Amino acid sequence: MAPQPFGTLKGFGVTFRQIFRKPITEQYPEFKRAVYPRFRGRHMLHRHENGLEKCVGCSLCAAACPSDCIRVVAAENTADNRVSAGERYARIYEINMSRCIFCGYCELACPFDAITLGNQFEISEYSRDDLIYTKDMLLTEPIKRVPVQDADLFDTPIPAYKTSS
Amino acid sequence: MSVIERTTKIYEGSRIPSPIPTTLQVDTSKHALEDILTINFGPNHPSTHGVLRLVVDLDGEMVAGLSAVIGYLHTGFEKTMEQKTWWKCITYPERIDYVSFQVNELAFVLAIEKLLGIDVPRKATWMRMCLSELTRIHSHLVWLGTSALELGAISMFWYTFDDRDATLDLFEMVCGTRMHTRYFQAGGLAEDIPEGFYAQARAWCKKMPKAIDEYEAILDRNAIWLKRTKGIGLLSADDAIALGQSGPVLRASGVNWDLRKNMPYLAYDEVSFDVPVFHEGDVYARYRVHMEEMRESVRIVTQCLDRLEEMRGEPWIADDRKVVLPPREELHTSMESLIHHFKIVTEGYVVPEGEVYSCVESPRGEFGVYVVSDGGPKPWRVKFRAPSFVALQATATCMTDAAIADMIAVVGSLDGVMGEVDR
Amino acid sequence: MTAYDDVPGLVETTGSHGETTLVIDSSRIVEACTHLRDDLGFNFLSDVTPTDYLGWGGRGVSGYIGTTAGRDLHGPGTQGLARVPDAKPKRFAVNYHALRLSDDPVRVRLQVWLDDGEEVDSVVPVWPTADWFEREAWDMFGIVFRGHPNLVRILMEDDWEGHPLRKDYPIGGEPVRFSGAE
């Protein structure tokens, strides 16, 4: 095929037009794009309203994890040390976030909605040891917050595990 | 399917180099051996799609010999999957070809369902189709951006990735992650479709054809682009079939073969779309096939949306308590559901003994999964038939009379994703 | 099924899940493939897949419960573990997934059974695409394909020891890193 000089010029027009369009870049650290309600980010452990932990240490999340990144060691609740609402509680609950693939199977598996994957995605650290999240870290509200899209519009008609049960 | 008559002859007979089909050896009668410069292209090189290593014998600028060395991204997916339950395995296939994640997942889920003999609700089927086509467009956009970048058209990369982001937004809304979604589960979908999906997907469907027009405005008539892609990396229909090529590479060589059309799965026989076929067998034809396929995929997505909107409120996953996790709200009320939940999560569901080969048309061609089950909760053997793995076999055959720059164009047009090649 | 009766070296024809499997005598695989390609039109080789059946049937497995076809509990009270899967003739199976790339597409699986150390003829002369597949099979399972033009490792390093996808290949002992708190 013969070269088409005018066809080539058409491309110049396209690139030139883009100058007047708004760039798609998002100025990240200042501006954070709102994630959708189903977004699976950093894990969170939850408490009941009375302060007791929802996690009963059943290890179902650890069993469900395809990358084996959850470790749960359970202990019995006693009368003077009641941590969770069930018979047992998670004495040690750790997630190795450098292994986690954010599949969300742990929140699917958890029968008590004790663990969910939150919306926070800023979880990079300088050291691998810092990426091993302990129970205390997972129970406290994350410091970094990201905006979330309107949940009414985007979530399922039947609210699944994202909202508390 | 038929091999379309070629209007122009590509080349006579077969060019598959002999005796070793997949390496091109220096023809000592043509090239003086002391002039040959052997260069390693890769595994770390700007345009090797990750970690492909090409050992190239150069005679000046011309490629005299070539062999592809792979395995730098071998992570043993198939071995790992033998250690996991079927349920957990679903998270693996999508990480193999990280660009066409959803289609790979579909192939594996279809294999499980074939063994289980489970009935999938129609809503799940149509949503699977919808997401597969979105994945195809996503993959083609990545391909277009990177391939154009490799030929020096740098701006394409940003334009395509803009639209790719819009596509991934849809995935994030529905599946929770932008890639690697594990949204397809044996029996249907993991969750219902969010209400906001329809409107946003429709807006996307409106925008996409215009975006494709814009890409074509930059590339399609560009004299340099035509010069760089036409007549480069020729592969005849016979050679393409003999080398097991599939997908866009095969269709660019004039073979009208598309699994969606010829061996329909899901509900592809209920939607109308065309299979673009080009007969030139060169890089330009492969580019054209990719562009046309994106248009057709938008058509399919639109039809899927029409059907899905009629299916609002229908179940999205089979009601099979031995395979599917029980509904969330039953966990607190029904003991039986809780037991099933525990059994599926800890032991995994069992899949009847047997072996199946299930294949889908991935953006790169025939993506097949061969699965053997011994009747236990874990697969006995999983093997992926990766189209990029096969496509890379054709590098040497395409690379006759090619310069270095052509080599980059050809390897780009074969669209290898190294994660899939090495698995 | 009659279409495949003339395939050289055909041992048996089985079918399940809508797929046809032809078990072929391992010494006549090239003949069978050539027949399939030239006489039956199977011009496209999708895949070459070996499977290691070492330890197959070593433990009871449960049948699948709750299909639309009915229930199969293998006897109540056994947890469904009364049955073992059907025994396999030899350790390795090599499956060739051939496809007739035509207007009436058909898939067929050729299956060859091999013992450890047994060799099989390469089908590269029949379908050139088998080249890398057979190299991969050698790399991962140690199955030797006689007459292959370049049977070297493809995914693993050249000096790798062992064949990783064999069932007796030890799998990694890299522990997952946790804080170590007790």
Place this chain on the structure above:
Amino acid sequence: MSLVPHVLLSSGVNGEPWWIAIVKAFIVINLVLVTFAYLTLAERKIMGRMQLRYGPNRAGPFGLLQPIADLVKLIRKESFFPAAAIDVLYIFSPFLAAFTALCTFSVIPWGPGWEIGGYQINGYVADLPIALLLIFAIGSIGIYGFILGGWSSDSKYALLGSMRTCAQLVSYEVALALSVLGVVLMSRSLSLVDIVAAQANETWYVLPQFVGFVVFLMAGTAETARAPFDLPEAEQELVAGYHTEYGGMRFGLFSMSEYINLITLSALCVTLFLGGWHGPLFPGPIWFLLKLFFLLFLFIWVRTTVPRLRYDQLMRFGWKVLLPVATLNAVVTAILVVAL
């Protein structure tokens, strides 16, 4: 006095003292360096906007301190060199490239000249009767920097890069020189000052010499190894071409010389075809800069849009298209000039 070259002593046709020329040379060099620094920023900004992004905007307001940040980064980098490199040549080549690039700007006229404090200050550093030839001559020496740099760093990619540079620059030099022949014929001078003056009297040479102008731009793009002729450093093929093995400020010098060559070439194009510093309303240097920036924008725009040519296509284009067209243009101009 005898240490100062004769060129400088006789520099002013209007009798400008030689030391003014030296001060001016110093100022011009620094101005060129600043232009280079902000050209890199402008290129990234313009390319960014064409690619739907902002370009650098973190260092300083609107990213204006980005060139300085780049400089600091380059200087602070370890200046290693490969063990197998021929070290003298390896270290010498970036300097050669940068020096020659800076040299050529001296003969470009950028203003009418002024009289300040009784001293005549000309709008150029030097006016040579052979200024045009000097530019080409020095430019040809500069190519050695690229070739030697690639060859001496003992890397196959760098070697391929310098092979390409060698062939490409030598080929396009021919077309480039022939394309300006028409201008020389029309103005009957090789001095750039005379050429500008001739354009002020008649018309800008871009109109009668449009073919020459187009050929000059294309050959010039190739000469400065810009897209679509950026084969010597085709990133997707040769990683970085001849400066693959260079790092730190040595790489910076190569990069600088490329950009300065581009500036010089655009300035030359302005001088030869676009009437130099002449223009209504504004003073000369402003017009000169405006025209320069227009051309630089053109180069950036081209780089954003088109893919890269292949090596043999590049050679074919140079020898089979540009060279005959340039020759024909020169011949036709010669006939017309003689006939009219």
